[in-house]
Amino acid sequence: MRTEYRGIGDLVFENSTASGELETVEKFSVSLRNDAPDEQGHVTGFIATVIGPASSLDEAIHEHAIQLAHALDYLSLVTRCRYRIGEPLRAIEWEPGPGRRKMLAFLRFDGRYPPLPRLSQRYFDGGRVILHDALEPFLLTAARYFRLALLDKSAADQFIKFWHALEVIAENTIERALTPITCRKCSSPISCAECGHEATRFPFPKDAIKEVLNRLKVPDLEDNFKHLLTARNSLMHGGNSKTVERKCGVPLTTLVNRLGSIVQAAIIVRAGSGNRLFFAHDGELCGFHQLNRLRLEFDYAGPGEHPEEELIPKPIISVTHSFEATDLTESASQEG
Numbered sequence: 001m002r003t004e005y006r007g008i009g010d011l012v013f014e015n016s017t018a019s020g021e022l023e024t025v026e027k028f029s030v031s032l033r034n035d036a037p038d039e040q041g042h043v044t045g046f047i048a049t050v051i052g053p054a055s056s057l058d059e060a061i062h063e064h065a066i067q068l069a070h071a072l073d074y075l076s077l078v079t080r081c082r083y084r085i086g087e088p089l090r091a092i093e094w095e096p097g098p099g100r101r102k103m104l105a106f107l108r109f110d111g112r113y114p115p116l117p118r119l120s121q122r123y124f125d126g127g128r129v130i131l132h133d134a135l136e137p138f139l140l141t142a143a144r145y146f147r148l149a150l151l152d153k154s155a156a157d158q159f160i161k162f163w164h165a166l167e168v169i170a171e172n173t174i175e176r177a178l179t180p181i182t183c184r185k186c187s188s189p190i191s192c193a194e195c196g197h198e199a200t201r202f203p204f205p206k207d208a209i210k211e212v213l214n215r216l217k218v219p220d221l222e223d224n225f226k227h228l229l230t231a232r233n234s235l236m237h238g239g240n241s242k243t244v245e246r247k248c249g250v251p252l253t254t255l256v257n258r259l260g261s262i263v264q265a266a267i268i269v270r271a272g273s274g275n276r277l278f279f280a281h282d283g284e285l286c287g288f289h290q291l292n293r294l295r296l297e298f299d300y301a302g303p304g305e306h307p308e309e310e311l312i313p314k315p316i317i318s319v320t321h322s323f324e325a326t327d328l329t330e331s332a333s334q335e336g
Helices: 057-079 121-132 137-151 155-173 205-215 221-236 241-248 252-271 325-335
Strands: 002-009 019-023 029-034 045-051 083-092 099-110 289-300
Touching: 002 057, 029 057, 045 057, 045 083, 057 083, 057 099, 137 155, 137 252, 155 205, 155 221, 155 252, 205 221, 205 252, 221 241, 221 252, 241 252
Parallel strands: none
Antiparallel strands: 002 045, 002 083, 019 029, 029 045, 083 099, 099 289
8 A cells, every 4th residue: 555644844855856765664665755835935844655555445544654653753863853744645555567546535624623603701700710729730730731632633642641631630639648568369468477567558650540530430430440541551552542442442532532521620620610610612622633535546557566646646625614603603592
C-alpha cells in the first residue's frame, strides 16, 4: 500500500523538487517532500509518502501513520525540530505492474465546525464562582491539562493529558499514611518472621487515583478503574487505540470521555463549587474530527512498476457546513 499525509515542520527542503527518504525498523519506506507554498510564498510543511504492507486499504491510513510517526521521531532527534502529522490525503493499492488499482481520497474536518451559538453569561458566572474559590495551585495545573486535552486531535494524546490531570489531583489529595503490604494470595498483612514487624509502604499512585474515583462515587468502580488503568499502561508502553480496545473491550474514545468527565468532576468537587455551577453543554470530550473518504479506481497500463505522480487521480473533496439557528435557539430555550 501507498499512503500520503500532509504535515508541518520547522525544516523544509531548499529545493522544491528535493525529497528525503528513510526506512523504518519495520522496513516501511517513508519519504518527505515540500508542500506547496502558502499565500506569502513560504513552504511551511511537507507531503509524506509511506509505502509498505497494510491489513487493508481502509486500515492503511491508520497503520501507516504509526510508521510515519516513528520516522518523524527520528527526524526530531537528529534535527531538534518539530514535525507534526496533519491530515491523510490518499491511500492507494501499490502492487507492481499494470492493472486496475483501488484508491481512497480523504478529507478530515472538525465535526464541531461551525461552533454552536450557545455561549452565555451563565458559563461566565460559573467561571467566576470557581475563581472566587481560590483554587489550590495543583487544581489550576489539572485544569490546564484538562483544557490542553480538549485541544488534541488524537484520542490517545487526549487520554494521556486527562490522566496527567488526574494524577496531579490524586497525588495532592491522597493520605500519606503508611499502608500494610499484603499477601498476594490471601490479602493478609505481611510481617517479618524474625521480629514480627509488619511490612508497610506508602500508597502507590494507582491507589491514589482509585481513591479519587471512590470519593466521586464513580459507578462500577472496579471495572472502570481497571479499564482506565489498563488503557494508561497500554498507551504509556507503546500501544494504540486498537491495543486498548482489544485489552479493555471498550473503545478508546469511550474511555477518553469517561476519564475527562472524572477529571472535570474531581476539580469541581475539590474546589467545593459543584452545587453552584450551571452545566448546560454536555458534549463529548473526545476529539470530534471526522474523516470523509472517497472511493475510486483507476487503470494503469504501464510500462513501469508503478504510475508516475501525474497519472494518479487527484480528486478534490469539499464539505459545506450549515445548521438552522432557529432549531438551536429552540433547543436552548428547552434546556433553560
